[in-house]
Amino acid sequence: MGMSSRKLRLTFCEEAEASLHRGNP
Known part of the structure; x- marks a missing residue:
C-alpha cells in the first residue's frame, strides 16, 4: 500500500x- 499511497x-x-x-482555489 506504500506505492499506492505514494502515487496518490x-x-x-x-x-x-x-x-x-x-x-483556482
Whole structure:
C-alpha cells in the first residue's frame, strides 16, 4: 500500500500545483 499511497500523494500534489497555476482555489 506504500506505492499506492505514494502515487496518490503525487497525483494530489500535481493536481494542487495545476490548480494553483490555473488560479483556482
